[in-house]
Amino acid sequence: RAYSTAVPKTLTIGLIPGDGIGKEVIPAGKQILQALPSQYGLNFKFLDLRAGFEEFQKSGVALPDETVEILKKSCDGALFGAVSSPTYKVKGYSSPIVALRKKMGLYANVRPVKWVEGVGIPVDMVIVRENTEDLYIKEERIYEKNGQKIAEAIKRISENASRKIGKMAFEIALNRQHVRELGGSSLHKSPSVTVIHKSNVLSVSDGLFRETVKKVYESDPARYGSIEYKEQIVDSMVYKMFREPAQFDVVVAPNLYGDILSDGAAALVGSLGVVSSANVGDDFVIGEPTHGSAPDIQGKGIANPVATIRSTAMMLEFMGYQEPAAKIFSAVDENLKENKVTTPDLGGKSSTQEVVEDIIRRF
Ligand code: GGG
Secondary structure (H helix, E strand, C coil): CCCCCCCCEEEEEEEEEECCCHHHHHHHHHHHHHHCCHHHCEEEEEEECCCCHHHHHHHCCCCCHHHHHHHHHHCCEEEEEECCCCCCCCCCCCCHHHHHHHHCCCCEEEEEEEEECCEEEEEEEEEEEECCCEHHHCCEEEEEECCEEEEEECCECCHHHHHHHHHHHHHHHHHHHHHHHCCCCCCCCCCEEEEEECCCCCCCHHHHHHHHHHHHHHHCHHHHCCCEEEEEEHHHHHHHHHHCHHHCCEEEECHHHHHHHHHHHHHHHCCHHHCCCEEECCCCEEECCCCCCCCCCCCCCCCCCHHHHHHHHHHHHHHCCHHHHHHHHHHHHHHHHHCCCCCHHHCCCCCHHHHHHHHHCCC
């Protein structure tokens, strides 16, 4: 999207901190947007919105209708922090982030995992996770047979959602290649997309995912022919991702495999605290750190704000504001490379706020 920096534009951003350290890192994203140099011609208005398990405990509703309505009617984009759903069934509760992704039509969760020299090991990949179906439709049931409990969950894979996520993955691969050709740093010379599946066992469901993504690739050789097409069974992907992570460029996966792989991949770049994501639909984007609510460090002021700050940049990037996004990414990279002002998860002694200020001073 082209925009003119000559006429300042005001963007309305919904802020949904959620639970735990979500409340400490979302203000970091807000400060970063407020501190963007005026040359980008962007002003921001913020709307504080409610969701989360703590919200459920207070009001009995995890994702108020009002939050969804305000996002749809009044916001240009949003930032979501973290949610800590209990690991047992709570009557009336359902994960608000899972519901929000569906209600807002955010069918892709895009999770870049890129090393910065000195932190982690060489890796430069993007995990493109399907965000609306698979086991996350949460159609579960429990029943008894011969006096024994049996639990079942439906794994739904649709051609439509697989096609959309496949297209998103190939488009991201082309875009990454375009950025490389403009001089962007990368471990890769040419684009590739690796499709994750377990269709040696789940030949119907994962089989449909794999075949549909492959069809997207084959449907447009003029557009996608420069991309190398690869497939990996999910268990072998875990092994290869830890042994030879540098070989992966874009990785596209059904919802659950994408979730697990992206948390695992965070170990390659030092900490879950630096891995960002964006929930992307055709007309809306919500930036969201990959990490959860981290109750163990909640309230200590030491949560790493980098994942949220990068997610803020991703939100701008998917909204079409490439230059301010690039400015944020490079300020974060400088902070990490220098390795002086970092939070304890990266071996440092700095607070959340000190890291935010160190990144802002590099603008
Ligand atoms: N920001 C990502 C996040 O909150 N992760 C934790 C998670 O997976 N939460 C799902 C839930 O508790 O509903």
